[in-house]
Amino acid sequence: MHDPAAEFLADVRAFARTHVERDAAAWARGETLDPAVTFHAAGIGLTRMEVPVASGGLGLGFRTKVEACAIIAAVDFGLAMSLVNTHNVAKRIAMTASETVASRLLPDLVSGRASACTALTEPSAGSDVSAMRCTARPTDGGWILEGEKTWIVNARHARLSIVYAQTGEHGDGAGIAAFLVDLTNPCCERYPIESGFSQTSIGTGGFWLNRYFAPNEHAVLPAGTAFKAILSEINGARIYVAAMCCAMVSAGLRLACAHGETRQSFGKPLDQHPTWREPLARCATHLAAAWALVEAAIVATENGADTRHLAAAAKVNAVSLAQVQLPAMLHAMGAEGLKEAYPVTRHIGASQIAALTDGSTAMLLDRLARWNPTPISL
Ligand SMILES: Cc1cc2nc3c(=O)[nH]c(=O)nc-3n(C[C@H](O)[C@H](O)[C@H](O)COP(=O)(O)OP(=O)(O)OC[C@H]3O[C@@H](n4cnc5c(N)ncnc54)[C@H](O)[C@@H]3O)c2cc1C
Structure with missing residues (x-):
């Protein structure tokens, strides 16, 4: 039977095994991405997984997006983040921009001719x-944006950004609005x-907006709704980042297992030594729990339930798992694991990045301190 999600994921797997596996080590050395990779x-x-079919998208569900991100992250976290960030902007435009704006901007995003980013972070926020200093002030027919955004996925090459800026008083969350910004404009x-x-495949960068004019039709989220919208969107991001961390650990575990079957030590393969097997068993156990938490968060999303705590817990748990277990898997592979042919060292760096994006571990723990996840009455 025709299953569009399964067919799409098969294509993603093939893409990860060919283009991404071939180039990931070079990106880690700072080599630029071949545009053919993004086009593929x-x-x-x-870049159009969840974009509605009527807007030129695939109209697939959240679960499929999470799986696609995880499949690519198992090879290169940065590229997965880069692609899903462009995708999320395309989805936002399809959902909230006018038809005229959408028909002008969407084709280049979904075809890979342009990338996009979402910019909240600033040097001092x-x-x-809510401490952001980037301002948006009303003017004839639109808004004047002024300020700097930094540490933004894709900012070094994105054509388009959704920029969050303060329309009211400094520190007022309700005054924050979101605007579509053309980063090729001379005012950027x-x-x-x-x-x-390496920040190559994730495309990290920043930008200054010097009296940038955004027409009214590019104000995609008005003050009062933008802050709430980003907080709810970010729950979804936390779930796919959690899945991506699990996938990186799965990749490390698989490599360590394979290595243990063939590497001889004291006259027998490593995996015949119980003390060598123990860290792998611990890793597998914690990994199973982490995937189960991701699954619970996906199911809650599919059911339209409140995912604030589950998404935060899935991310904190998976990030911590990756930060602890990836070095353990690297150690289990001995010196061999350090070779650039394997992704484990790159994944260790990626897990540190994952701990900051879409809500840092410290901020999420602050929320989880007030959560009681006990599922039965005691
Ligand atoms: C590679 C990369 C890509 C990114 N991409 C994007 C993007 O696309 N868009 C975007 O808008 N941002 C992006 N970010 C920024 C990311 O969201 C921020 O790094 C994150 O919000 C943390 O902010 P900060 O780095 O300024 O740390 P700070 O806010 O300065 O915090 C420093 C440390 O203190 C902790 N901390 C802060 N406040 C408290 C507190 N009250 N109590 C206890 N601990 C606290 C933090 O958890 C952190 O560990 C990206 C970051 C990285 C590294």
Whole structure:
């Protein structure tokens, strides 16, 4: 029977095994992405998964998006983040922009000719989003945007950004609105951000907006709704980031298992040594629990339930798992695991990035301190 989600995921798996596996080590060395990779990703639908069919999308569900992100992250977390961020902007435009704006902007995003980003973070406003200093002031026919955004996925190459800016008093969450911004406009100045963990495939960068004019039709989320919209959208992001962390650990565990079957030590394969097997058994146990929490969060999303706590818990748990278990899997592979042919060292860097994006571990723990997850009455 024709199953569009299964067919799409088969294409994603093939893409991950070919294009992503082939190039991920080079991206980690700072080599730029071949545009053919992004075109291929867009061609199979990775930038239009949840975009409605009527808007040129695949109209697939949240679960499929989470699985697609996880499949790519098992090979390269950065590329998965880059593609899903473009996708999320395309979905937002399809949902909230006027038909004229959508028909002008969507085709390039879904075809891979352009990438996009969502920009909240600023040099002096990270965890405390409501402290943002980027302003939007009304003018004839639109808004003047002024300020800087930094540490933004895709900002080094995105054509389009959804920029959150303060329309009211500094510190007023209800005054924050969201605007579509053309980053190729001369009023935008962008810069790449590099770090000890390569930021190439995730495309990290920042930009300044110098008296940028956004017409009224580009105000996609008005003040009063934008802050709430991003908080609810971010729950979905936490779930797919959790799945991506689980997938990175799954990849590390699989590699360590395979290594243990063939690597000889003291006259027998490593996996014949009980003390060598124990960390793998612990990893598998914690990994199963982490995937189960992701599954619970997906089911809650599908049922339209409140996912605030489940999404936060799934992310905190999966990120912590990756931060602990990926070094353990690397150790189990001995020196061999350090070779760039394997993704484990890259995944360790990625798990540190995952701990910050879409709500840092500290901020999510603050919310979870008030959560009682006990499922039965005691
Ligand atoms: C690779 C990468 C990509 C990113 N992509 C995007 C993007 O696309 N769009 C976007 O808008 N942002 C993006 N971010 C920014 C990300 O959302 C921020 O890094 C995050 O919100 C944390 O902000 P900060 O880094 O300024 O840390 P800070 O807010 O300065 O916090 C520093 C540390 O203190 C902790 N902390 C902060 N406040 C408290 C508190 N009250 N109690 C206890 N602990 C606290 C934090 O958890 C963190 O560990 C990205 C970041 C990275 C690294």
